[in-house]
Amino acid sequence: MIDAVLVINAGSSSIKFALYSLVINKTSNAKEKPLLGGKIVDIGQCPKLYALDANDIDLTKNDLDVFNDQTTHEDLIQWLLDWISCHNHGYTIKGVGHRVVHGGRDFLTATKLTISVVTQLKELIPLAPLHQPHNLSAIEAIFNWAPKLPQIACFDTSFHHTQSTLAQLFALPREYSDKGIIRYGFHGLSYQYITSCLPEYLGTLSEGRVIVAHLGNGASMCALKHRQSVATTMGFTALDGLMMGQRCGSLDAGVVIHLLRCYKMSIEEVEHMLYHKSGLLGVSGISNNMQVLQQSNDPHAQQAIDLFCYRSARELASLVSTLNGLDAIVFTAGIGENSAQIREQICAQLTWLGVTLDLKENRKHNTVISQVNSNIKVLVIPTNEEVVIAEATQKLLASQ
Ligand code: AMP
Helix, strand or coil: CEEEEEEEEECCCCEEEEEEECCCCCCCHHHHCCCEEEEEECCCCCCEEEEEECCCCECCCCCCCCCCCCCCHHHHHHHHHHHHHHCCCCEEEEEEEEEECCCCCCCCCCEECCHHHHHHHHCCHHHCCCCHHHHHHHHHHHHHHCCCCCEEEEECCHHHHHCCHHHHCCCCCHHHHHCCCCCCCCCHHHHHHHHHHHHHHHHHHHHCEEEEEEECCCEEEEEEECCEEEEECCCCCCCCCCCCCCCCCCCCHHHHHHHHHHCCCCHHHHHHHHHHCCHHHHHHCCCCCHHHHHCCCCHHHHHHHHHHHHHHHHHHHHHHHHHCCCCEEEEEHHHHHHCHHHHHHHHHCCHHHCCCECHHHHHCCCCECECCCCCCEEEECCCCHHHHHHHHHHHHHHCC
């Protein structure tokens, strides 16, 4: 029997999962391959399962045909646990690691989950309404499935606790910052993974001034020095910063007041608009999916793409001042890893900084996509949040 850790990354419309052997050797990429891994996508529409074993054998059949748009995350987690048990080829799950988006001020490192920790994390739901409820429902489903199985939470906010007080403060009356209304930042597990890869690709430059652009359905950027977070575009919630699939990104707070006062919108209506109806979807009126927009001839689709790139270049430039210059940019996540066109359009707005893209290498999706003489190196590195969660879970289990 192989001892294994199960990793669950429960998002708003997908649940990613991976089963790793309990010992992970970060120096070898082959070891990062899970024993079993996959995702359930399109939750809330018509859920579909994709799963591969360690030999890349496709394990999916029409497993989820019984489910529909009413199927909840809880139902699917329950189903997934049974499915994993059925596909168990000789391993024992010794612990479960979860991605939890918001750890607030109290959770700065991976933490063993107890009823009281879960209660504290529930209080943070209003700060991450798209993700936190699903993260927590997966945890509760596993507590019901195997009450004694250790569960570990790994927080997206933790990576950013190295930021200075100045980088975290909003210009609000001090009593509100004292109560925790500060910038936390998110996508920390992704940034942690990328920082672990930087020495391999950048050598000593990895300790320099690097900006990572995590461009997926959710999107943010992080300014790194000595591979630690100095500043990031997301703030108190995951609504701030870049334009995203359905989220607006940075917005004049006066707009919210205006919607409440003059359009008589309720708080829930405003929240729904900003989290679900804005971003690429809102501007295009077509889709939150970048690939769909790139295939559309509708001028509003093009405008949404243009705004996404304009906002990305502008936010990136503002992070440069927090680093006093820039040595490298890393693109990651769904759009950052896969869309040469978006990388090209963003970098075209950064030539004044000394960014010179090698268009051929970019189109080939190579790791280094800048020209040899570019003042700023540009890289594409696929992210892997699940590996970070597996390692943290392994460490905590070993220490107990
Ligand atoms: P993520 O949230 O990291 O899974 O990223 C999802 C986003 O990546 C969606 O907007 C997808 O359309 C986008 N994406 C994935 N593959 C591609 C591609 N080949 N070209 C453009 N966008 C892509």
